[in-house]
Amino acid sequence: MQAGKLAVALSAMLLVGVVHAAQETPPLEDARPPRVQVSPPYSATHFPDWSGVWAKVRSGDVPVDEDTKGVGTRQPSPIDYQPEYAARYEALQEKVRQGIPIALPATECLPLGMPYMLYTLYPMQVMMTPGMVTMITEYGGFHRNIHVDRPMPEDTPPSYAGYSRGHWEGDTLVVKTVGLRGDTTIDANGLPHSDALTLTERYREIRPDTLEVSVTMEDPKAFRKPYTRVTQWKFQRDWVINEYVCLENNRNPVDADGNTLAILTTNPGD
Amino acid sequence: MRKSILVLALPLLLPVAAPAHHSFAMFDASVKETISGVITEVQWTNPHIWIHVNVTGEDGKVAEWAVEGGSPNMLVRQGYTSKTLKPGERVSVTLNPLKSGEPGGSLISIQLPDGTTLGSGGGAITARP
Numbered sequence: 001m002q003a004g005k006l007a008v009a010l011s012a013m014l015l016v017g018v019v020h021a022a023q024e025t026p027p028l029e030d031a032r033p034p035r036v037q038v039s040p041p042y043s044a045t046h047f048p049d050w051s052g053v054w055a056k057v058r059s060g061d062v063p064v065d066e067d068t069k070g071v072g073t074r075q076p077s078p079i080d081y082q083p084e085y086a087a088r089y090e091a092l093q094e095k096v097r098q099g100i101p102i103a104l105p106a107t108e109c110l111p112l113g114m115p116y117m118l119y120t121l122y123p124m125q126v127m128m129t130p131g132m133v134t135m136i137t138e139y140g141g142f143h144r145n146i147h148v149d150r151p152m153p154e155d156t157p158p159s160y161a162g163y164s165r166g167h168w169e170g171d172t173l174v175v176k177t178v179g180l181r182g183d184t185t186i187d188a189n190g191l192p193h194s195d196a197l198t199l200t201e202r203y204r205e206i207r208p209d210t211l212e213v214s215v216t217m218e219d220p221k222a223f224r225k226p227y228t229r230v231t232q233w234k235f236q237r238d239w240v241i242n243e244y245v246c247l248e249n250n251r252n253p254v255d256a257d258g259n260t261l262a263i264l265t266t267n268p269g270d
Numbered sequence: 271m272r273k274s275i276l277v278l279a280l281p282l283l284l285p286v287a288a289p290a291h292h293s294f295a296m297f298d299a300s301v302k303e304t305i306s307g308v309i310t311e312v313q314w315t316n317p318h319i320w321i322h323v324n325v326t327g328e329d330g331k332v333a334e335w336a337v338e339g340g341s342p343n344m345l346v347r348q349g350y351t352s353k354t355l356k357p358g359e360r361v362s363v364t365l366n367p368l369k370s371g372e373p374g375g376s377l378i379s380i381q382l383p384d385g386t387t388l389g390s391g392g393g394a395i396t397a398r399p
Contacts, residue, residue, distance in 0.1 A: 100293075101292070107292040122341075138343055246316060250317055252317075252338075266320075266322070
């Protein structure tokens with residue numbers, strides 16, 4: 001009897017809740033239609049519904065969130081470098097071991113660029129449109145376009161995102177990226193590369209809501225052999241990416257020696 | 271008492287600092303320090319939030335601490351809103367202090383007046399598996 005009354009009371013509360021909810025704007029998660037199921041093989045005009053926000057997660061022995069403890073925390077290089085670049089990375093790691101707050105281009109609020117933007121913890125919004133896949137990283141709101149079955153631009157001067165051309169192989173989006181700057185890093189550890197870096201990226205939904213991101217990096221100036229990193233992204237139905245303006249209130253400037261500072265006072269004149 | 275509870279709760283938190291846009295080597299990651307005081311200012315801004323806390327020492331002198339947290343973008347995914355931290359409220363902040371000895375640190379966790387403890391904004395820990 002007691003349980004029966006409770007059930008009636010709960011049902012009534014639930015009903016009130018439902019009626020109330022129906023009058024309000026539905027929560028974001030409920031307002032979004034489920035992802036459309038599209039069967040491979042895919043093409044520039046018949047493509048999977050990967051649009052939305054993806055979180056980067058750990059994958060195997062390659063943590064994509066290796067930057068959680070700050071820039072320059074991973075010690076060994078996973079890349080077989082040419083001597084000059086091996087020495088450059090070793091010099092950086094020596095500073096890290098000495099506890100020096102090193103700075104990367106990203107520290108000065110420059111874009112992460114490719115491929116670093118694939119590895120920062122900040123989520124990625126993907127937009128799938130005919131002939132184009134657009135990725136917007138929450139970090140800095142920086143975007144890149146992948147032209148699907150369309151020609152590369154004739155001129156590909158060095159840029160942060162580079163120039164990307166994609167095509168579908170069955171269920172996999174294969175992307176060639178060229179025209180990258182030589183002064184960005186591969187990830188938050190400061191792994192260097194040259195302006196000869198090219199990428200072959202492979203994107204595949206290995207199970208529902210899990211995207212495998214495999215990137216083979218070739219850089220004959222800096223690497224002795226190609227390096228491949230495989231990570232995973234998870235679809236987040238109820239996430240949006242938010243504004244991130246690095247210069248809004250950056251209290252970690254870089255000094256003349258290339259070291260990162262922390263400004264304690266809001267008014268430096270105080 | 272409050273301090274011991276906080277110590278017990280700490281292992282439950284993920285040991286992550288703010289996601290990198292810069293090195294955190296100006297802070298001493300080997301030292302965990304807890305300060306208690308009153309929030310004087312909250313800068314809910316990118317690339318990192320800053321919380322200023324007035325801490326009264328045993329000698330009665332007040333020192334203003336500046337605590338650097340994660341990005342608002344990460345913090346909202348860990349349960350914060352832009353209004354969670356309020357000037358005038360008394361909080362306990364666990365941090366890695368500056369190596370320089372100046373009153374500043376890198377946020378590890380913060381305990382609010384209602385006992386809620388929130389993290390630093392590091393890690394995509396609320397991602398759906």
